[in-house]
Amino acid sequence: MTTRDAVRSFILSELKFSGHPDELVDDYPLLETEVVDSLGIMRLVTFLESHLDIEIDDEDLVPDHFASITAIADLVASKQS
Amino acid sequence: MSELLHTQLERSAERHPDRIAVKSGASGLTYEQLEAAANQLAHTLTATGTGPGDRVGLLLDKSLEAVTAIYGVMKSGAAYVPLDPAAPPARIAHIMADCRLETVVSGAKQADVWDEVIELGAPLSSVIAADIDDAPSRGRQVDVIGRPAISSQPTERLERQVTPADLAVILYTSGSTGSPKGVMLSHGNVMAFAAWGATEFELTADDRLSQLAPLHFDLSTFDLFAAARVGAAVHLASRQTTVFPMEIRRLLESERITVTYAVPSILTMLTERTGLQRGDLPGLRAVLFAGEVFPTKYLSRLMNLLPHAEFANLFGPTETNVCTFYRVPEPPPPDGPPVLIGKPIAGVSTSVVKDDGGLAAPGEAGELWVRGPTVMQGYWPQRTPVGEDDAALYRTGDLVRETLSGDYEFIGRRDSQIKSRGYRIELGDIEATLLAHPDIHECAVIPVPDDLITNRITAYVVSSGGVTPEVIAAFAAQRLPKYMIPEAFEFSDALPKTSTGKINRQQLAAAAMEVD
Numbered sequence: 077m078t079t080r081d082a083v084r085s086f087i088l089s090e091l092k093f094s095g096h097p098d099e100l101v102d103d104y105p106l107l108e109t110e111v112v113d114s115l116g117i118m119r120l121v122t123f124l125e126s127h128l129d130i131e132i133d134d135e136d137l138v139p140d141h142f143a144s145i146t147a148i149a150d151l152v153a154s155k156q157s
Numbered sequence: 158m159s160e161l162l163h164t165q166l167e168r169s170a171e172r173h174p175d176r177i178a179v180k181s182g183a184s185g186l187t188y189e190q191l192e193a194a195a196n197q198l199a200h201t202l203t204a205t206g207t208g209p210g211d212r213v214g215l216l217l218d219k220s221l222e223a224v225t226a227i228y229g230v231m232k233s234g235a236a237y238v239p240l241d242p243a244a245p246p247a248r249i250a251h252i253m254a255d256c257r258l259e260t261v262v263s264g265a266k267q268a269d270v271w272d273e274v275i276e277l278g279a280p281l282s283s284v285i286a287a288d289i290d291d292a293p294s295r296g297r298q299v300d301v302i303g304r305p306a307i308s309s310q311p312t313e314r315l316e317r318q319v320t321p322a323d324l325a326v327i328l329y330t331s332g333s334t335g336s337p338k339g340v341m342l343s344h345g346n347v348m349a350f351a352a353w354g355a356t357e358f359e360l361t362a363d364d365r366l367s368q369l370a371p372l373h374f375d376l377s378t379f380d381l382f383a384a385a386r387v388g389a390a391v392h393l394a395s396r397q398t399t400v401f402p403m404e405i406r407r408l409l410e411s412e413r414i415t416v417t418y419a420v421p422s423i424l425t426m427l428t429e430r431t432g433l434q435r436g437d438l439p440g441l442r443a444v445l446f447a448g449e450v451f452p453t454k455y456l457s458r459l460m461n462l463l464p465h466a467e468f469a470n471l472f473g474p475t476e477t478n479v480c481t482f483y484r485v486p487e488p489p490p491p492d493g494p495p496v497l498i499g500k501p502i503a504g505v506s507t508s509v510v511k512d513d514g515g516l517a518a519p520g521e522a523g524e525l526w527v528r529g530p531t532v533m534q535g536y537w538p539q540r541t542p543v544g545e546d547d548a549a550l551y552r553t554g555d556l557v558r559e560t561l562s563g564d565y566e567f568i569g570r571r572d573s574q575i576k577s578r579g580y581r582i583e584l585g586d587i588e589a590t591l592l593a594h595p596d597i598h599e600c601a602v603i604p605v606p607d608d609l610i611t612n613r614i615t616a617y618v619v620s621s622g623g624v625t626p627e628v629i630a631a632f633a634a635q636r637l638p639k640y641m642i643p644e645a646f647e648f649s650d651a652l653p654k655t656s657t658g659k660i661n662r663q664q665l666a667a668a669a670m671e672v673d
Contacts, residue, residue, distance in 0.1 A: 094634030
């Protein structure tokens with residue numbers, strides 16, 4: 077499973093995505109639509125750290141890194157390299 | 158003349174015309190500018206026929222325009238009804254129909270919602286949108302009043318007969334019957350709280366307050382109106398800012414915030430995920446929190462990191478604004494019990510009443526009853542009858558006990574109301590919504606204690622027709638705000654029952670903890 081798929085599946089099952097799963101494309105805006113909110117962000121970070129074996133610094137917790145599935149995958153890739 | 162929430166602004170605009178009243182990101186309004194813009198909006202509303210006794214909705218993101226709208230509505234004599242633009246349209250439409258909102262102040266971004274809520278039964282007929290230039294009414298079901306019409310209005314004050322007993326705001330909260338209830342707060346109610354806060358925490362025109370809570374949340378009235386009372390500045394945090402701990406810290410740092418009022422979950426994120434070091438945020442002199450229990454391990458850590466700041470626990474349901482408060486004298490033991498909720502604020506009287514109707518002695522548990530100027534006027538549209546002393550009584554449903562120091566200790570709720578992320582939630586509200594689904598036959602919604610957000614929600618469901626968690630979540634998402642949608646769904650053939658035939662919630666709660 078790619079990082080994008082893992083993140084998508086987490087958002088669908090855990091973050092109460094209310095639309096049709098097909099709508100959740102890689103560039104779907106996660107913040108404006110509040111798919112990722114103040115609780116969601118902490119759960120998402122916990123998920124990324126525990127399942128993808130990376131550590132996300134406090135400084136990385138910024139909107140640019142969580143704006144879309146693509147942005148999150150890019151953040152994960154930069155942490156894995 | 159008695160003071161009103163908007164006459165505070167008028168007074169500050171005279172005394173401190175050039176001071177910043179409100180800031181959002183890089184833009185801001187001085188007191189003089191806010192006063193002028195609010196007056197134009199009030200004239201615009203008056204021209205549409207809005208006046209004392211009316212209600213005007215606020216359907217826009219937190220912004221300079223939203224703050225202008227709050228004052229403009231009150232200056233027109235009407236009460237403002239803040240609507241959460243992110244809430245499902247069905248919930249917005251329900252609130253609009255409930256208190257008959259024909260006019261809203263909104264923005265271009267929410268344009269799709271206007272038609273949607275009308276389809277869903279809202280009585281909306283006019284929209285005031287300061288960020289719309291042309292006349293896009295064609296093809297729409299509403300009259301749109303845009304920038305040209307607003308800016309052609311005079312910037313002078315208009316004379317309106319408004320008294321402290323008139324409604325200033327209606328805040329909708331979770332109700333036990335499946336529908337939100339409108340808490341009616343008068344100018345006098347909100348003023349009693351704001352004036353107390355400004356005095357108690359010695360606010361001056363040199364203070365800079367953060368504004369973290371959404372405008373439909375009762376915490377927001379303190380920041381706005383206590384600041385306006387003294388001519389201080391309010392710094393709006395966007396919804397996105399409050400999602401990211403570092404963004405909250407940056408706001409506090411860059412705007413050199415002196416007083417912040419927040420729900421504990423936000424302060425916990427600030428404590429845990431921003432690399433805060435002892436002595437950081439040196440200008441922050443007061444940290445006020447309310448809305449839920451602050452886990453002592455995080456409160457203790459934050460107090461140790463900010464030894465220069467005073468900390469206070471403000472307590473009270475939306476119906477009473479804040480009714481008691483407690484200054485936390487020193488960092489509590491990290492594994493100790495939650496901090497106390499303290500003593501009544503100035504002008505408010507409280508009593509602790511036992512089940513048999515008698516007053517509880519110190520040390521005995523009972524329900525907290527509140528009487529005084531902060532107590533609401535009633536739930537829309539019914540004003541609560543008041544006693545001879547003209548002060549309304551509110552039975553909070555909160556169980557408390559008086560300690561040796563005379564401070565109250567919060568024990569829990571009498572009913573099935575819980576807190577999550579500072580929001581109050583009636584579990585019955587969620588259950589009633591889920592039961593509206595044709596394939597759900599029985600359900601029980603159980604809170605699961607959570608360190609960060611007080612409670613998460615698990616729904617136990619008996620269903621047919623192969624409904625999935627996704628289907629139920631989507632069904633709920635169309636009717637409930639996001640914080641009320643259960644985090645987890647458990648399906649079974651039947652729910653456990655007590656000997657009296659009621660759903661055995663204790664057994665489900667124990668099961669939910671185990672799954673956790």
